Amino acid sequence: MSEKQYVSYGSAKTCSPDVAAREITGCRFSIAPMSDNFVDILLSALKQVDTSKLWSGTDALSTVYRGKNRHVVDALKACFIHAVQAGQGVHTTMEATFSRGCPGDTAADYTMTVSDEAVNEAAVSDIHFPVLCKIALYPMGVENYMEYIAAVVNRAIDLGIYEGTAHYCTVLRCDVQSLFAYFEEVNNYCAEHVSHYVLEASLSVNSPSERSTQ
Amino acid sequence: MSEKQYVSYGSAKTCSPDVAAREITGCRFSIAPMSDNFVDILLSALKQVDTSKLWSGTDALSTVYRGKNRHVVDALKACFIHAVQAGQGVHTTMEATFSRGCPGDTAADYTMTVSDEAVNEAAVSDIHFPVLCKIALYPMGVENYMEYIAAVVNRAIDLGIYEGTAHYCTVLRCDVQSLFAYFEEVNNYCAEHVSHYVLEASLSVNSPSERSTQ
Numbered sequence: 102m103s104e105k106q107y108v109s110y111g112s113a114k115t116c117s118p119d120v121a122a123r124e125i126t127g128c129r130f131s132i133a134p135m136s137d138n139f140v141d142i143l144l145s146a147l148k149q150v151d152t153s154k155l156w157s158g159t160d161a162l163s164t165v166y167r168g169k170n171r172h173v174v175d176a177l178k179a180c181f182i183h184a185v186q187a188g189q190g191v192h193t194t195m196e197a198t199f200s201r202g203c204p205g206d207t208a209a210d211y212t213m214t215v216s217d218e219a220v221n222e223a224a225v226s227d228i229h230f231p232v233l234c235k236i237a238l239y240p241m242g243v244e245n246y247m248e249y250i251a252a253v254v255n256r257a258i259d260l261g262i263y264e265g266t267a268h269y270c271t272v273l274r275c276d277v278q279s280l281f282a283y284f285e286e287v288n289n290y291c292a293e294h295v296s297h298y299v300l301e302a303s304l305s306v307n308s309p310s311e312r313s314t315q
Numbered sequence: 316m317s318e319k320q321y322v323s324y325g326s327a328k329t330c331s332p333d334v335a336a337r338e339i340t341g342c343r344f345s346i347a348p349m350s351d352n353f354v355d356i357l358l359s360a361l362k363q364v365d366t367s368k369l370w371s372g373t374d375a376l377s378t379v380y381r382g383k384n385r386h387v388v389d390a391l392k393a394c395f396i397h398a399v400q401a402g403q404g405v406h407t408t409m410e411a412t413f414s415r416g417c418p419g420d421t422a423a424d425y426t427m428t429v430s431d432e433a434v435n436e437a438a439v440s441d442i443h444f445p446v447l448c449k450i451a452l453y454p455m456g457v458e459n460y461m462e463y464i465a466a467v468v469n470r471a472i473d474l475g476i477y478e479g480t481a482h483y484c485t486v487l488r489c490d491v492q493s494l495f496a497y498f499e500e501v502n503n504y505c506a507e508h509v510s511h512y513v514l515e516a517s518l519s520v521n522s523p524s525e526r527s528t529q
Contacts, residue, residue, distance in 0.1 A: 105472055105473065106470070106472070107465075107469045107472060108465050108468050108469060108480065109465055110461035110462070110465045112463055119477070127482055127483060129481075129482060129484065131408065131485045133347035133349060135347060135348065135349060135350065135351075136349065136350070136351055137349075137350055137351045139349040139406065140523055147336050158482075160481065161447055161519070161522055161524045161525050162404075162447060162448070162449050162484075162486070162517060162519055163517070165481075165482045165483070169410065189453055192353065194345065194347055196410050196514070196517065198451070198483055198484075202481045203483070204461055205461065206482075210482065218517065226320060233375055233376060235377070236504065237412070237513070239455065241453065241455075241460055242457070242458050242460055243456070243458075244456050244457075246455055246456055247324035247418055248324070250324055251321075251322050251323055251324045254322050255321045255322060258319055258320070258321060258322070259319065266322065266372065267379075267418075268341055268343060268372075268379045268381065268424065269336040269341060269343045269379070269410075269412055269414045269417070269513075270343065270376075273377070279390040299451070299453060299483075301412075301515065302408065303345065303376060303377070305376055307374070309374055310375045311358055311375050
């Protein structure tokens with residue numbers, strides 16, 4: 102009788118034995134252009150991103166960037182902006198899962214020994230459009246996780262990008278540049294305060310349900 | 316000087332004072348048909364779902380169902396299947412966030428006093444197609460959260476729907492009916508073992524990158 106290959110993720114207390122793995126910021130993301138032309142839009146966007154300062158991999162479900170927080174956010178912002186530009190008004194959404202410190206993570210598939218200069222910034226920093234976004238933060242392994250969530254939401258209030266609270270998420274509305282600057286800041290805050298966190302973000306542009314209410 | 320309205324979510328230890336709120340299973344989801352015809356596909360799908368045993372609300376970003384686990388999963392499955400059928404081969408993705416027990420939740424916007432009979436089952440139970448899916452489970456507020464994640468992944472291995480582990484997620488591949496049965500089971504398992512959890516699932520059908528590798 103063949104035995105099944107079960108997984109065992111150990112305990113969060115032991116964390117990854119590899120310190121290097123805990124320094125890696127990662128983002129798994131999927132962009133959905135609601136257009137017959139979605140393949141061309143996605144390939145065009147992915148191709149325009151400079152990923153030289155990251156590890157990057159694309160599978161059947163999504164793309165993953167791993168490296169320094171700054172470069173992950175820089176590349177993600179570039180990919181989203183390029184997709185929206187290629188879509189020329191098409192309703193486009195993006196789901197992004199930022200993560201750092203997972204006890205199951207390993208020190209593989211990453212690039213860290215690079216300078217801090219954001220290589221995509223020059224190509225996209227002058228492009229502005231409004232984004233509607235929902236976020237949810239999951240600080241793992243700690244009883245007081247709601248305090249970190251409140252701190253991150255209150256920072257959005259301070260920045261003037263907070264639209265409101267809804268079931269299971271916080272809604273933000275702002276310019277695309279402000280939104281990604283906020284993501285970078287939240288990633289830095291979380292890396293400093295919790296050993297393992299996940300930040301989920303869903304972005305939406307050119308939604309017909311938005312247009313009909315404005 | 317006007318003061319900013321900050322949020323305060325209190326402590327997970329105190330939880331929601333309202334016991335009723337802790338019984339509510341919720342799901343926030345967005346379906347993305349990658350077609351010029353996405354509005355008609357989405358409206359057609361949402362309209363065909365019997366939501367009589369749920370609270371349901373749609374905003375600019377997503378739709379939320381709240382009620383008993385069985386009815387939330389039943390309605391979500393029906394909505395996804397109706398969207399895939401209306402799409403007639405269109406590449407379609409769905410992002411779904413299941414949640415229960417959030418300390419910030421309130422005993423509002425829900426339907427619980429209904430029988431267990433799943434009202435959408437008859438319309439969709441005979442429809443079968445393969446789905447590629449990634450999941451991530453976040454058991455909140457507990458140090459040993461990796462153990463619950465491992466249990467849920469091992470259950471997928473037992474069911475023969477586990478495809479593999481990737482960065483930040485577990486990949487499943489199976490028939491649509493098996494997948495939603497698994498979601499219902501995971502929700503029941505989590506409700507029994509952790510006071511607050513979030514289960515993220517991303518489903519994909521008719522992907523051209525899938526077709527090209529088969």
